[in-house]
Amino acid sequence: MVSICDVKAAAGRLKGHAVRTPLLRSDALDAACGGRVWLKPECLQVTGSFKFRGAYNRLSALDSDARARGVVAFSSGNHAQGVARAAKLLATPATIVMPADAPAVKIAATRADGATVVLYDRYTESREAIAARLAEGGATIVPPFDDPFIVAGQGTAGLEVAEDLAAMGVTADVALVCCGGGGLASGFALGSGLPVVTVEPAGYDDVARSLAEKHIVALETLPPTICDALQTRSMSPLTYSVLSGAQARGVVVTDAEAASAVAFAFRHLKLVVEPGGAVALAAALTGRVDLAGRTAVVVVSGGNVEAEVFARCLAA
Amino acid sequence: MVSICDVKAAAGRLKGHAVRTPLLRSDALDAACGGRVWLKPECLQVTGSFKFRGAYNRLSALDSDARARGVVAFSSGNHAQGVARAAKLLATPATIVMPADAPAVKIAATRADGATVVLYDRYTESREAIAARLAEGGATIVPPFDDPFIVAGQGTAGLEVAEDLAAMGVTADVALVCCGGGGLASGFALGSGLPVVTVEPAGYDDVARSLAEKHIVALETLPPTICDALQTRSMSPLTYSVLSGAQARGVVVTDAEAASAVAFAFRHLKLVVEPGGAVALAAALTGRVDLAGRTAVVVVSGGNVEAEVFARCLAA
Numbered sequence: 143m144v145s146i147c148d149v150k151a152a153a154g155r156l157k158g159h160a161v162r163t164p165l166l167r168s169d170a171l172d173a174a175c176g177g178r179v180w181l182k183p184e185c186l187q188v189t190g191s192f193k194f195r196g197a198y199n200r201l202s203a204l205d206s207d208a209r210a211r212g213v214v215a216f217s218s219g220n221h222a223q224g225v226a227r228a229a230k231l232l233a234t235p236a237t238i239v240m241p242a243d244a245p246a247v248k249i250a251a252t253r254a255d256g257a258t259v260v261l262y263d264r265y266t267e268s269r270e271a272i273a274a275r276l277a278e279g280g281a282t283i284v285p286p287f288d289d290p291f292i293v294a295g296q297g298t299a300g301l302e303v304a305e306d307l308a309a310m311g312v313t314a315d316v317a318l319v320c321c322g323g324g325g326l327a328s329g330f331a332l333g334s335g336l337p338v339v340t341v342e343p344a345g346y347d348d349v350a351r352s353l354a355e356k357h358i359v360a361l362e363t364l365p366p367t368i369c370d371a372l373q374t375r376s377m378s379p380l381t382y383s384v385l386s387g388a389q390a391r392g393v394v395v396t397d398a399e400a401a402s403a404v405a406f407a408f409r410h411l412k413l414v415v416e417p418g419g420a421v422a423l424a425a426a427l428t429g430r431v432d433l434a435g436r437t438a439v440v441v442v443s444g445g446n447v448e449a450e451v452f453a454r455c456l457a458a
Numbered sequence: 459m460v461s462i463c464d465v466k467a468a469a470g471r472l473k474g475h476a477v478r479t480p481l482l483r484s485d486a487l488d489a490a491c492g493g494r495v496w497l498k499p500e501c502l503q504v505t506g507s508f509k510f511r512g513a514y515n516r517l518s519a520l521d522s523d524a525r526a527r528g529v530v531a532f533s534s535g536n537h538a539q540g541v542a543r544a545a546k547l548l549a550t551p552a553t554i555v556m557p558a559d560a561p562a563v564k565i566a567a568t569r570a571d572g573a574t575v576v577l578y579d580r581y582t583e584s585r586e587a588i589a590a591r592l593a594e595g596g597a598t599i600v601p602p603f604d605d606p607f608i609v610a611g612q613g614t615a616g617l618e619v620a621e622d623l624a625a626m627g628v629t630a631d632v633a634l635v636c637c638g639g640g641g642l643a644s645g646f647a648l649g650s651g652l653p654v655v656t657v658e659p660a661g662y663d664d665v666a667r668s669l670a671e672k673h674i675v676a677l678e679t680l681p682p683t684i685c686d687a688l689q690t691r692s693m694s695p696l697t698y699s700v701l702s703g704a705q706a707r708g709v710v711v712t713d714a715e716a717a718s719a720v721a722f723a724f725r726h727l728k729l730v731v732e733p734g735g736a737v738a739l740a741a742a743l744t745g746r747v748d749l750a751g752r753t754a755v756v757v758v759s760g761g762n763v764e765a766e767v768f769a770r771c772l773a774a
Contacts, residue, residue, distance in 0.1 A: 164480035185728040412501040412761035445728030
């Protein structure tokens with residue numbers, strides 16, 4: 143299991159390496175939601191998403207022998223970049239298994255940090271099996287969310303929010319968190335102590351359904367979505383345990399709503415947000431989570447988006 | 459004149475109204491410059507640029523009679539939005555004189571805050587004369603930079619930087635500041651206490667020339683530029699006095715360099731920056747101010763850019 147103590151230990155390891163992202167306000171966002179919203183912009187994090195937090199926490203907790211044998215990770219892109227950067231900073235060889243249709247910008251950034259990239263077909267191959275094969279020489283597999291160190295690392299974003307709100311004397315009612323396998327959402331629930339609503343893209347509602355049906359639900363089909371960062375088949379026992387224990391619930395937004403939130407962030411927040419990183423914002427803007435009269439934290443989880451996709455979101 | 463005491467008084471008036479923008483780091487930026495750069499992202503400020511600081515400081519210092527008579531401002535867009543928002547918050551009628559070719563997004567945002575917008579031709583008409591005529595009924599003219607309250611308000615950005623650097627035990631060697639008429643640059647020099655290098659678009663080097671030639675130089679021609687926020691004919695005695703007293707110097711960057719900096723901010727910083735707000739970043743990236751081995755503050759002054767212009771910058 144993982145607890146707030148693990149999150150605090152992670153915060154100590156990350157100090158001076160991760161960005162302590164600010165809490166931002168926006169009149170336009172408050173007006174659109176009818177509430178008071180604090181934004182946690184993890185697009186401003188090292189490697190452009192929250193993923194660096196968990197990756198650095200995981201790798202920095204390996205002993206020197208394990209580091210020398212290297213790490214293997216599978217990821218749609220943001221976790222890849224987080225692991226690659228953490229591995230570079232800790233002088234650890236890294237091999238990353240990435241879907242062949244991941245954004246080119248994410249593949250390029252992963253390679254730029256010195257990692258070896260192995261591509262696979264997201265819809266027909268098992269990234270877990272490929273990673274296990276690559277790790278046969280003794281490398282450590284760094285999963286995207288099914289690991290207490292990863293969850294604790296992501297949780298440092300929630301811990302920062304709790305500290306910043308406390309310093310301002312603000313009490314929030316709810317936190318909206320972008321959700322793939324639930325690593326960020328579960329860590330955020332632990333670190334912030336806030337009631338969490340997970341937000342997934344339509345067609346990827348495994349977490350919402352798991353929390354509603356009170357057992358882990360695995361998706362049968364994985365439809366295409368512009369939210370490439372959130373294409374997860376099912377959560378893990380670890381993230382399920384934390385989120386169900388925290389009585390989290392889940393909602394979904396459409397691709398069009400995510401794209402519209404990307405455009406809102408461009409126009410009013412002046413932040414570059416990728417579609418998958420904008421789903422929590424979309425849930426706030428569309429009222430899928432009603433924030434009227436409430437005080438909320440909305441997590442923007444990443445900003446690694448290709449210029450063409452971004453331009454399409456702005457034009458829509 | 460204006461002093462650090464005026465900047466501190468402005469910080470008191472702005473508290474709770476302006477965003478205390480964070481200081482951001484980026485490995486990609488450090489690598490590109492060969493130094494250690496702290497970014498002050500004023501695109502995250504209320505109304506998307508630093509201009510709200512000066513406008514709110516100026517308007518909040520008016521007595522109730524003056525507020526009732528209203529304010530008149532002339533601006534290429536960001537000052538317009540700053541004044542319109544400050545006027546709205548302080549229940550003051552506002553009329554804004556804007557160039558007809560200002561970005562539609564800036565004109566729309568100004569109107570959305572309840573201001574009356576009067577358009578003029580930037581290349582043939584005098585905005586000062588139009589504003590003077592509109593103010594004949596007793597309204598107060600709020601100039602974009604030639605006013606001690608405006609300079610002191612903009613200076614709060616520098617004061618925040620000084621406080622944040624001191625809290626981290628960091629000493630910076632230089633600050634690169636985007637520059638039109640010098641309101642931000644002079645305020646920043648006062649508030650931060652740092653040596654300032656002003657950065658202007660090519661063809662708008664009135665501040666660089668004024669500082670080099672040791673008297674105020676007015677431009678004869680105003681060429682088109684994508685840096686619409688910085689199209690100023692000449693600085694004022696006030697901004698000249700502060701910047702020359704602070705031994706500031708000036709450099710220029712081309713439109714292409716500004717556009718490239720916009721694209722860099724998109725890719726690596728995840729910030730939406732307008733071309734005029736990116737000139738200081740461009741000066742850092744191009745080495746027009748050599749930051750190798752140095753610690754620098756780079757101000758990103760605004761993010762109010764139309765989607766089409768932004769897309770062109772990313773594609774270039």
